[in-house]
Amino acid sequence: MPLKTDRIIFIVSGPSGAGKTYVLEKALENSRVAEKVITTTSREPRKGEADKVDYYFISKEKFEEKIKNNEFLEWAKVHGNYYGTSIRAFQDVTQKGKSPVLIIDPQGAAQIRTIFGKNKTLSFFIKPESLEELRRRMAKRDGNVDELRYQESLEQIKREGEYNAILINFRGEADFCAKILSTTINFFS
Numbered sequence: 001m002p003l004k005t006d007r008i009i010f011i012v013s014g015p016s017g018a019g020k021t022y023v024l025e026k027a028l029e030n031s032r033v034a035e036k037v038i039t040t041t042s043r044e045p046r047k048g049e050a051d052k053v054d055y056y057f058i059s060k061e062k063f064e065e066k067i068k069n070n071e072f073l074e075w076a077k078v079h080g081n082y083y084g085t086s087i088r089a090f091q092d093v094t095q096k097g098k099s100p101v102l103i104i105d106p107q108g109a110a111q112i113r114t115i116f117g118k119n120k121t122l123s124f125f126i127k128p129e130s131l132e133e134l135r136r137r138m139a140k141r142d143g144n145v146d147e148l149r150y151q152e153s154l155e156q157i158k159r160e161g162e163y164n165a166i167l168i169n170f171r172g173e174a175d176f177c178a179k180i181l182s183t184t185i186n187f188f189s
Contacts, residue, residue: 003073003087007099008188009116010034011109011163012181014126015153016079017137019169019177020103021054023126026178033189034099037089040066043081056089074104074111079149083108099189106159122188124181125163129170 014020028036040056042063051057058066063082067075075084085102093100102112113121128134134153139145160166165184169177 003090003115005094005100005116005120007094007097009112009121010099010101010185010188011112011121011123012101012103012126013106013109013123013156013163014169015134015156016149017134017141017153018126018128019137019174020126023167023169023174023178023181024101024103026175027182027185028101029182031182031185032098034101034185035093035096037085037093037100037102039083039103040072040086040089041081041083043079043083056086073115074108076105076107078105078107079152085112099185101185106156106162110162122165122184123163124165124167124184125160126167126169126177127157127160129168133171 012020012024024036028034038052038056040058040063042058042060045051045055045057049055060082063084066072066086071086071088072084073087073090075082083105085104085108090100102108104112109123128137135145135150138150138153167177167180
């Protein structure tokens, strides 16, 4: 599998409700050097999400077929749904000469570091300022707090030490967090 890139691969992870998507969208708003690699998922779209923009939404069966065909750089089952970075989506970004930016969980981040090596990746773990704030954000987004999802988020937070940098996304300060991420991506791309 010819997966070479001269660019740094940026990894963004964090618990559900940390604000990863918003922060990354703002960070890449006017970027000419980096681009988000669109993740493939078997989950249903949330309100306001668009296929081929936010995610590639496919059925569980189609996802499993793609796993069998080795079409993913990395994949994981998270919150009962499949998520993965397709080789094709990754190459779509790198063939433009841009640095790929992946929004993936710690399990996927470890897989990417194994494939490309730690010297080719720069990883960020985004989290809110407190567990109380995490719970509040999860309740605001989903209408209530799914305890299993909350526990999985706590497990992800335990892995923050695997990342090059931890970004605290304080309530009301997501744009500042995005500016830090944008500046770093632009500097290392």
